[in-house]
Amino acid sequence: MDITLQQCFIAVHDHDLALAFYRDVLGLEVRNDVRFEGMRWLSVGPPNQPDVTIVLEPPLADPGASDADKQAMAELLAKGLLRGVIFQTDDVDKTFEHIRAAGGEVLQEPIDQPYGVRDCAFRDPSGNMLRFNQRAA
Numbered sequence: 582m583d584i585t586l587q588q589c590f591i592a593v594h595d596h597d598l599a600l601a602f603y604r605d606v607l608g609l610e611v612r613n614d615v616r617f618e619g620m621r622w623l624s625v626g627p628p629n630q631p632d633v634t635i636v637l638e639p640p641l642a643d644p645g646a647s648d649a650d651k652q653a654m655a656e657l658l659a660k661g662l663l664r665g666v667i668f669q670t671d672d673v674d675k676t677f678e679h680i681r682a683a684g685g686e687v688l689q690e691p692i693d694q695p696y697g698v699r700d701c702a703f704r705d706p707s708g709n710m711l712r713f714n715q716r717a718a
Contacts, residue, residue, distance in 0.1 A: 587632065587633065587634065588633075588634045588635070588636055589634075589635055589636070590635075590636045590638050590642075591636070591637055591638070591663075591705070592638055592639065592642075592654070592707065593637045593638070593658075593705070593706070593707040594655065594658055594659070594707045594708075595706065596621045596637060598707070599623065599706060599707060600623055600625075601706075602685075602705050602706050603625045603705070605683075606679075606683040606684075607680070608628070609626055609628075610625065610626060610627075610628050611623065611624070612625060612626055612634055613634075618644045620644070621639070622637065622638050622639075623636070623637040624636050624637070635666065640657075641655075658707055658708055661704060661708035661709070663708075664709070664710065665705065665711045665712075666711060666712075667711075667712040668711065668712070668714070669713075669716070670713050670714070670715055672715065673700060673713055673714060673715035674691050674699075677691050680703055680713075685703040685704075686703055686704040687702075688701075688703055688710060689701050689702040694714075697716065697717045698715060698716055698717060699714065699715045699717060700713060700715070
């Protein structure tokens with residue numbers, strides 16, 4: 582069996598803010614921008630990985646969800662309790678400085694982890710934690 586990652590999903594509260602961060606700061610390319618039933622999905626991905634897509638979706642992308650459930654998801658997102666993704670980079674210190682200079686909210690400065698990576702962490706404009714790691718030399 583051969584399994585590969587095609588898509589993952591990140592909840593965002595404001596697609597325009599998310600677009601500015603993921604496209605303009607992280608350098609991901611926009612693959613799709615879809616609006617349906619009052620909701621919006623943006624698909625972005627690394628230019629060097631055309632088969633991997635991150636879908637930036639509403640906090641609860643279900644038109645049949647109750648208002649209470651939508652509110653609960655929005656509150657979890659606002660608290661930063663929803664998970665994000667881990668990106669790999671060839672220079673975590675340079676990546677860190679680039680994102681910090683662009684106004685990224687720092688959660689962790691670059692450090693060497695005991696499990697073999699050097700990494701750092703930020704929050705995106707919606708509060709999701711994004712980690713950036715570099716394999717140890």
